[in-house]
Amino acid sequence: MKAVTKAAGAAQDDPACSERLPLAARNGPVSMLVSRVARLHRIAAGKLLKGLGLYPGQEFLMMHLWDAGPVRQSELIKAVDLDPSTVTKMLQRLEQAGHVRRRPDPEDRRAVLVESTEASCGLLTEVQRSWGELEEQTLAGLTPDERIQLAHLLTRVEANLCTETADCPEVARREALG
């Protein structure tokens, strides 16, 4: 049922016709595909972001700050789910670049509040634009249906990888409901 095997011609038995795949990766053609797509996607994002004075990865931090306003660093860390030390260093650089401001939390002298600067508000719209451009570049030639399919499949893959990593609040919650 709902067989969509994309006509015939290139599809073999295993997913992702294993055309000249390393022997050691024959057991995981889709994983190979995921790795390559991941790298290309990150590179593409990096290129778009470089023009805006952002390094790849910093976008996610800024996105959360734009959404949430002034926020405890600890909460930011939970939100982006990165190592605390990683966030510390990224924030130091973002602060030096003028995209972010940090000040001690008056209510808890160990904590620090982080917020995006007014100067970075221009960045928001540009990041928004770049992100849309990246999306179209990624999905070019795919029909709306195929895009939805892809999104669904990736969501399930994400859930799979999350439950194993056991470290992904949003997906865990999503799982519990489904």
Place this chain on the structure above:
Amino acid sequence: MKAVTKAAGAAQDDPACSERLPLAARNGPVSMLVSRVARLHRIAAGKLLKGLGLYPGQEFLMMHLWDAGPVRQSELIKAVDLDPSTVTKMLQRLEQAGHVRRRPDPEDRRAVLVESTEASCGLLTEVQRSWGELEEQTLAGLTPDERIQLAHLLTRVEANLCTETADCPEVARREALG
């Protein structure tokens, strides 16, 4: 034709129901998904590989060496499509770890030949196993049909990102034929 909209219930108009997505990423829900899946997949791979004494990324280098035997470093660089300096440093560490041997090419005194050591042959089977495990973990719960679908969609996405990056020989060739 071939509408597979996965019944109804959760799907909205845009791909990847934009549940609590950062405002700045509303234009690119699938890109967001790709980023997250990429990170989780890399983490999962890293965990499996750590037990084998490999750092994430080194697998691809080793895979090519296992396949191709002694090889010029320049060819290895082309094969994995990484920065030459990255490969140099990775090889220095892999050599120090005993996974790889390097010697000057007698036919070209600037070049260096690289090969996997005999000791690393045990690694091959373990990497193969880990890679299969990762694949199953990634694709758990997906039917064979869905796996094929996903593989096809990712292949097209890869092609999209490649042509823009203009730096992906295999896909370029694949494109020319299709």
Place this chain on the structure above:
DNA sequence: GCGCATTCCTTGGCCGACCAAGTTAATCTC
């Protein structure tokens, strides 16, 4: 043969990401 461009690799620097260990402040316990 000589000079110049090309190829091949290395070094240094930077950033994202991790881990391990440490510091300071809040909190919990008795």
Place this chain on the structure above:
DNA sequence: GAGATTAACTTGGTCGGCCAAGGAATGCGC
């Protein structure tokens, strides 16, 4: 309230990546 525990960063180190710049050998033009 003193002492132990926990929470919130920070620092230092390591790796995978990139870029820029450099040194060394090869190849080409003439």
